[in-house]
Amino acid sequence: MHAWLSALSFLLVSTLIGVGILAASRAIRVRAKVDSPLKQNTYECGEEPAQVAWMQFHARYYVVALFFVLFDIEAVFLFPWATVLRELGAGAFAAAVTFVLVLMLGWLYALRKEALQWQ
Amino acid sequence: MNGLVHGAVYGGVIASVLLTTIAFGIWFERKFAGRMQSRLGPTIVGPFGLLQSVADVVKLLQKEDIVPRDADRPLFDLAPVLAALFSLGVAAVVPFSPTIIASDLDVGVLYILAVGGLMVIPTFMAGWASNNKFALIGGMRAIAQSVSYGVPLVLAVLVPVILSGTLSVSGIVTYQANHHWFLTWPVFIGVPAFAIYYMAMLAESNRIPFDIPEAESELVAGVTTEYTGAKFTLFYMAEYVHTLVGSAVGAALFLGGWDGPFAPGLHWMVLKTLVLFTVVYWVRWSLLRLRSDQLMVLCWKWLTPIGVLLVLGAAAWVQFVPGGFQ
Amino acid sequence: MNHIGFFIIAASALVSAILVVRSQNLIRAVLWLGVTLLSTAAFYAMLESSFLAGVQVLVYVGGVVTLMIFGVMITRRHEGILVHAENHGSMKGFAVAGSLFAVVAFAIRATDGLDRERPFTPLTTKDLGRELLQTHVLAFEVVSFLLLAAIIGAIVIARKRDPVEKPAALPAPHATPSATKEAHP
Amino acid sequence: MEMSEAHAVLASARRARVDPHLSIKTYDPEADMMLLHFGPQHPSTHGVFRMDLHLDGEIVVKATPYVGYLHRAVEKLCEKLSYVMLTPIVDKNDYVAPMTNEQALNMAFEKLLGVEVPRRARWLRTILAELQRVASHLLWLGTFTLDLGGALGGGSTLFLHCFRERELILDLFEDLTGARFHYNTHTIGGNRHDLPAGFAAKVKQVVAVIEARLPEYAALSLDNGIFKARTTGVGVLDGDLALELGITGPVLRASGVDHDLRRDAPYHAYDELPVNVVVGHGGDCRARAEVRFAEMRESLRLVRDAIDGVPEGPINGYKPIRQPTMAKSTGGQVYVGIETPRGELGTFVIGGGDTPTSPYRLKIRPPSLHSLSALPYILPGQTVSDAVAILGSLDPIMGEVDR
Structure with missing residues (x-):
């Protein structure tokens, strides 16, 4: 609890630094005397932007995130295991090896189906 | 209450020291790159150009704040602050000496991974809020790369956790001080794990050869294309903070942190961090950039299975090698 | 506080x-x-x-x-700038959320988790590990199969829509010496 | 032309697939395609060049190049000025290789006016052309790695190193002509500046320095794993498509077509100083890089061989022209093509007209323009990152594309 409070105040200090820099800049930055509407255009190499940028992306991005979540969950299960590995002995080791190997079957399947090419 | 004050005081000190280090780190990088490219680097502002970064910050803060008409204004303004927050926030659990640590969390390693992983949110937010195609592609690349390399990062970090049996960063450093640095022993696990950590760290902080989210030859400036002045400064700073804190975490997890002979712990920690920080720039100014799909292939086809093997290897080491117990 | x-x-x-x-x-x-x-x-x-x-x-x-x-x-998406969330059927959603709340609240009341008299001992990571690998080791293994199924599902989704067909593969570079002699026209 | 059958089949299959005039609606009526203006104000379009890329995610579906942002009406200007005034004008066309611009123009005028060039001047022109080729390829290498590696990374390291060596060549040119970039040293009938004292020794020294450093550059680029990964199999251009599009120079040779005007239609002193033409295989970005590397070595060898053998004699056979009226043409038309660092730079002149002292019509055929015309064929199917690499490997110079 104590440590979490420290972390919280550390994060608050970090936020203050960010906000402070923005505030400092607000005080000293230049302001345009004449405002040009062109200045607020979205940059697209000097051309008028063709469409709005919010567009559709390819599904492979989704798979990346899905893989990340799955492997992350795997790792999350391994963290408590890692801390008790010494005391629990070979049984815990075998359990985790099975756990990881089953997951790596999924990885092998992905490799076989060339789902890891990303293009 | 006590914790709040402790965190605030240490946070203030650590964050200011980090930011100062970065100001001179940028100067150092520019000198370093200059020497690599047979030129001088900054020489004008201050002796040896030492105050160049200060001048740059003042210049950047004075710049006009331009927000694109079509931008999603609240998110556009929020993203740089969040970037500064999440990059600096990781430093909270890094022990710079046996006593200098802002928050000695019992799940420090998890905290590092969690808060460091949050960096994707401001990056994507900036890319999306700019309503700029280059920024959006950069944002999508950033988030895809960051989540991909999150996996080898987690696996590499698991290795010291397994070897020391604790999730606390200071606990891991203490274990290394009492036994051996994980980089040196077991060397066939420690070195590759450290290598994977280092590559994932480069990828998470968008450094060449993994800097595709801001690949300026393709995406102009990636997510920061539309940013000017102070907001750009925050992103720029966050990137350096991320690298520096990543180096510090690497030093703590694999290189024994503050452990070392002859000198106080702080000296050793600073030295190790700065060495890792310098190597980032050595790599950065030597290599070309990978393509996004090659990056992903590297991550998923090679680093992830190797990481899994290392985790199992470390577990087997702890389990079956008599010296592994202790 | x-x-x-x-x-x-x-x-x-x-x-x-x-x-x-x-x-x-x-x-x-x-x-x-x-x-x-x-x-x-x-x-x-x-x-x-x-x-x-x-x-x-x-x-x-x-x-x-x-x-x-x-x-x-x-x-x-169709057209327009903002991604609009559909807000139809908010009453139905409210009903579903309300009944879910009722079920969860009932479940919490039914267990002894809210016993204020019992001394509070936080569960450490090590405790969690012991529980996971001793008491619930079967569930632990089942999770891995769940994750495996999810990976395979993800791959199936990914293969549904292929990206742009890559142009026909040309002879691998540096592999086919196809130099041709051609006089200047 | 002879091509292995498999190659030809694949090549035609490829062209059947990549349709530069593809309609996006035909491609996929439902797809949410993004139209990205890539350029003109973009860090890696090598000047003001614009490609409209239709993107499916990050993959290019259709690419439409647009040129003309740097149009300066050079050809029209040439109709208005007299023959002798034109050399400094065309200097600015291919601003990375001004020497060869001058040579192409003056060779066309010499042919039109029937002027002989003395042997010494021809040797001098050969040496200058080859040094210019090295300088131009060095700049290409630097900017190409900049495209691949970023202005804030390893790319800029090689870029600055290449510029350091290019400076040595520019210093030589400065010794000779007094100018570092827009030399105005070629005239009708020969050259304006003779070799200064000690020039040969300096040239040999520079050649030795660059030759010694080329392996370092190869280590940073060609032999580097990331460079290999970024260039191998990227932007494959097959030989017959390249010929159809009129592509010349290193880009054509990298596609396996053995074609080089220096050997096939010798000019200057190339009949006395034979060139070993470098032909690459594969037609990808890597092949183009390899060809240019080998050409640098070959050019350096040629310069080293030639510099000692420069024959004695006058450097200008035509009396140095003091008045523009001295160069007159009553009619006729000529075409002269020479091999510049980027390919065949052609100059087509029609003499005569109302003012005999200036061309009636002058048309320049820039090699870069033809290289760019390959983009709609080779970009589809590649990513945005590849698009940058491919554009860089074609080595376009907008000054000569738009003229």
């Missing part, structure tokens, strides 16, 4: 949760969801459940929110 913290976190969780469903913009809704999940993590931290707090941020805020962002970004 603890109460103040609790109410701040609870307020942020509630407000952000309402904004998730009220937001007209899907990306903002997802980002508000991130705030809700972070508030939940703060609750865990307050309950001295450090590991769960860390996992909550790592998996939910870092992972699931990312996943949802990607989900929004790969969605085919």
Whole structure:
């Protein structure tokens, strides 16, 4: 609890630094005397932007995130295991090896189906 | 209450020291790159150009704040602050000496991974809020790369956790001080794990050869294309903070942190961090950039299975090698 | 002190949760969801459940929110600038959410988890590990099969829509010496 | 032309697939395609060049190049000025290789006016052309790695090193002509500046320095794993498509077509100083890089061989022209093509007209323009990152594309 409070105040200090820099800049930055509407255009190499940028992306991005979540969950299960590995002995080791190997079957399947090419 | 004050005081000190280090780190990088490219680097502002970064910050803060008409204004303004927050926030659990640590969390390693992983949110937010195609592609690349390399990062970090049996960063450093640095022993696990950590760290902080989210030859400036002045400064700073804190975490997890002979712990920690920080720039100014799909292939086809093997290897080491117990 | 913290976190969780469903913009809704999940993590931290707090941020805020962002970004949209969330059937949604709340509340009341008299001993990561690998080792293994199924499902989704067909593969560079002699015209 | 059958089949299959005039609606009526203006104000379009890329995610579906942002009406200007005034004008066309611009123009005028060039001047022109080729390829290498590696990374390291060596060549040119970039040293009938004292020794020294450093550059680029990964199999251009599009120079040779005007239609002193033409295989970005590397070595060898053998004699056979009226043409038309660092730079002149002292019509055929015309064929199917690499490997110079 104590440590979490420290972390919280550390994060608050970090936020203050960010906000402070923005505030400092607000005080000293230049302001345009004449405002040009062109200045607020979205940059697209000097051309008028063709469409709005919010567009559709390819599904492979989704798979990346899905893989990340799955492997992350795997790792999350391994963290408590890692801390008790010494005391629990070979049984815990075998359990985790099975756990990881089953997951790596999924990885092998992905490799076989060339789902890891990303293009 | 006590914790709040402790965190605030240490946070203030650590964050200011980090930011100062970065100001001179940028100067150092520019000198370093200059020497690599047979030129001088900054020489004008201050002796040896030492105050160049200060001048740059003042210049950047004075710049006009331009927000694109079509931008999603609240998110556009929020993203740089969040970037500064999440990059600096990781430093909270890094022990710079046996006593200098802002928050000695019992799940420090998890905290590092969690808060460091949050960096994707401001990056994507900036890319999306700019309503700029280059920024959006950069944002999508950033988030895809960051989540991909999150996996080898987690696996590499698991290795010291397994070897020391604790999730606390200071606990891991203490274990290394009492036994051996994980980089040196077991060397066939420690070195590759450290290598994977280092590559994932480069990828998470968008450094060449993994800097595709801001690949300026393709995406102009990636997510920061539309940013000017102070907001750009925050992103720029966050990137350096991320690298520096990543180096510090690497030093703590694999290189024994503050452990070392002859000198106080702080000296050793600073030295190790700065060495890792310098190597980032050595790599950065030597290599070309990978393509996004090659990056992903590297991550998923090679680093992830190797990481899994290392985790199992470390577990087997702890389990079956008599010296592994202790 | 603890109460103040609790109410701040609870307020942020509630407000952000309402904004998730009220937001007209899907990306903002997802980002508000991130705030809700972070508030939940703060609750865990307050309950001295450090590991769960860390996992909550790592998996939910870092992972699931990312996943949802990607989900929004790969969605085919019609026209217009903002991503509009459909707000039809809010009454039905309210009914579903209400009944879910009732079920969960009943479940909590029915267990002895709310025994205020019992001394509070926070569960450490090591305790969690022991529980996981001794008491619930079967569930632990089943989870791996669940994750395996999810990976295979993800691959099937990915293969549904292929990207642009790559141009026909040309002879591998440096492999086919096809130099041709040609006089200058 | 002879091509292995498999190659030809694949090549035609490829062209059947990549349709530069593809309609996006036909491609996929439902797809949410993004139209990205890539350029003109973009860090890696090598000047003001614009490609409209239709993107499916990050993959290019259709690419439409647009040129003309740097149009200066050079050809029209040439109709208005007299023959002798034109050399400094065309200097600015291919601003990375001004020497060869001058040579192409003056050779066309010499042919039109029937002027002989003395042997010494021809040797001098050969040496200058080859040094210019090295300088131009060095700049290409630097900017190409900049495209691949970023202005804030390893790319800029090689870029600055290449510029350091290019400076040595520019210093030589400065010794000779007094100018570092827009030399105005070629005239009708020969050269304006004779070799200064000690020039041969300096040239040999520079050649030795660059030759010694080329392996270092190869280590940073060609032999580097990331460079290999970024260039191998990227932007494959097959030989017959390249010929159809009129592509010349290193880009054509990298596609396996053995074609080089220095050997096939010798000019200057190339009949006395034979060139070993470098032909690459594969037609990808890597092949183009390899060809240019080998050409640098070959050019350096040629310069080293030639510098000692420069024959004695006058450097200008035509009396140095003091008045513009001295160069007059009553009619006729000529075409002269020479091999510049980027390919065949052609100059087509019609003499005569109302003012005999200036061309009636002058048309320049820039090699870069033809290289760029390959983009709609080779970009589809590649990513945005590849698009940058491919554009860089074609080595276009907008000054000569737009003229």
